[in-house]
Amino acid sequence: MLNHDISRDVLKTIEEKHIKPKPRWTFLLKDYAIWILGAFSLIVGSLAFSVIIYMLKNNDWEVYRHLSGSLPGFVVITMPYFWLIFLAIFTLAVHYNFKHTKTGYRYRLPAVIAASMVLSVVLGGILYGAGVGRAIDDVLSEKAPGFYRVIVNPRMDMWARPDQGFLLGLIIDAEGREDFRLLDFDRRLWDISAHDAKIPPFLKIEAGSRIKMIGDKTGENGFRALIIMPVGPGRGMLHHPGFMLGPGCPMDKMAPGDCMGPGFIK
Amino acid sequence: MQDKTDQELVALTLENQGYFLYLLKRYEDKLKRYILRISNVSGDEAEDILQDTFVKVYRNLNDFDQNLKFSSWIYRITHNEVISHYRRRQARPEGYRLELSEELAHKLASDLDTEREIDLGLLRDNLEAALSNIDEKYREVIILKFFEGLDYREISDVLKKPVGTIGTLINRAKNKLREEIGEKIRVA
Numbered sequence: 353m354l355n356h357d358i359s360r361d362v363l364k365t366i367e368e369k370h371i372k373p374k375p376r377w378t379f380l381l382k383d384y385a386i387w388i389l390g391a392f393s394l395i396v397g398s399l400a401f402s403v404i405i406y407m408l409k410n411n412d413w414e415v416y417r418h419l420s421g422s423l424p425g426f427v428v429i430t431m432p433y434f435w436l437i438f439l440a441i442f443t444l445a446v447h448y449n450f451k452h453t454k455t456g457y458r459y460r461l462p463a464v465i466a467a468s469m470v471l472s473v474v475l476g477g478i479l480y481g482a483g484v485g486r487a488i489d490d491v492l493s494e495k496a497p498g499f500y501r502v503i504v505n506p507r508m509d510m511w512a513r514p515d516q517g518f519l520l521g522l523i524i525d526a527e528g529r530e531d532f533r534l535l536d537f538d539r540r541l542w543d544i545s546a547h548d549a550k551i552p553p554f555l556k557i558e559a560g561s562r563i564k565m566i567g568d569k570t571g572e573n574g575f576r577a578l579i580i581m582p583v584g585p586g587r588g589m590l591h592h593p594g595f596m597l598g599p600g601c602p603m604d605k606m607a608p609g610d611c612m613g614p615g616f617i618k
Numbered sequence: 619m620q621d622k623t624d625q626e627l628v629a630l631t632l633e634n635q636g637y638f639l640y641l642l643k644r645y646e647d648k649l650k651r652y653i654l655r656i657s658n659v660s661g662d663e664a665e666d667i668l669q670d671t672f673v674k675v676y677r678n679l680n681d682f683d684q685n686l687k688f689s690s691w692i693y694r695i696t697h698n699e700v701i702s703h704y705r706r707r708q709a710r711p712e713g714y715r716l717e718l719s720e721e722l723a724h725k726l727a728s729d730l731d732t733e734r735e736i737d738l739g740l741l742r743d744n745l746e747a748a749l750s751n752i753d754e755k756y757r758e759v760i761i762l763k764f765f766e767g768l769d770y771r772e773i774s775d776v777l778k779k780p781v782g783t784i785g786t787l788i789n790r791a792k793n794k795l796r797e798e799i800g801e802k803i804r805v806a
Binding site for chain 1: 636639642643650665669676678680685774778779781
């Protein structure tokens, strides 16, 4: 057993078959690709985290009692699950890539996940501060409103229940801060009375403003607002040109064409 | 060439493949024994695996990370080549030829803290049997630690697992061995 010279046989095979060491650049390319993919995953995770901060910060905490019976119940129904899943996927992607670096195996899974989370939180916080979280939410809700409403932010529908006193939409025209007309999600026109409403001083009640209200339905197209707030996450949906088309659009003051385009809203 | 380090020989081999022979000679016997310890292959098969391993090492010389010990790297490739061998055969290794020298039996028994309890000859027989019975993941670390003489960091680099995990595996492996030995002595 094992009585011949393996080392010389191997060297002979290498010479006869002209085997050469693979060039260094092929290994470097693979290493760089893994690091770049890892960094990309970290950045995407951080972007997701910046949106999570934006959504949680603008989660209607001040009126949670109106929207849900209890705080825990409110938290459960309003968590930004889409972005949390997105963050989890890209955190795992960071872990996967890190594990495949040359010495990534030396670190335990919890340590890598924790480090990845901390980096995502820090970077996500910076991105949120720079307004990136809000911009992503705006763009996504404007460019893909259907997907946004169903998958990304289903809580928008909590504000599309006029019969239960919740209404969200775009102000079409306003006569002062007390009376105005609003186009809701379903492009239905409402006459709003806001004589008894609490309105934040910074909120402009004028054509193009995006607002949400708590109040009472007073008729087929009438709504009495008691609390008025600006629309936070999802406001891009009301910016979408298509939103202004349909039954709500051909109003007596403007032709359908005037309704189209972000220029009107701005 | 005896005074050259493995790293130096790797650098020389990349300039002139003839130097590779010195590296091969340095590891040939060690790795033959290692292959036979972690598998149940025949001598001929072990040679085939070793040849494939050495060719793979040569092909991947540029991937050798100077932060690692060359021995850890070459053990890792050997270990992976044994696994690949079994994958190709679609079989898992069964039955092992782990022969303990007196010195190794002493060392292992002392580490297991069972040395004083039983006769060394009996202990050696039982240790050999126990090593064949424990899980592969435990046997693997025991072989690397006690038979190949690697430290935790080197075992971590061979198996690509964190050092902490290696420590845990070795502790569990020792407990399993103690249980197995205890069982066998009770039966005897």
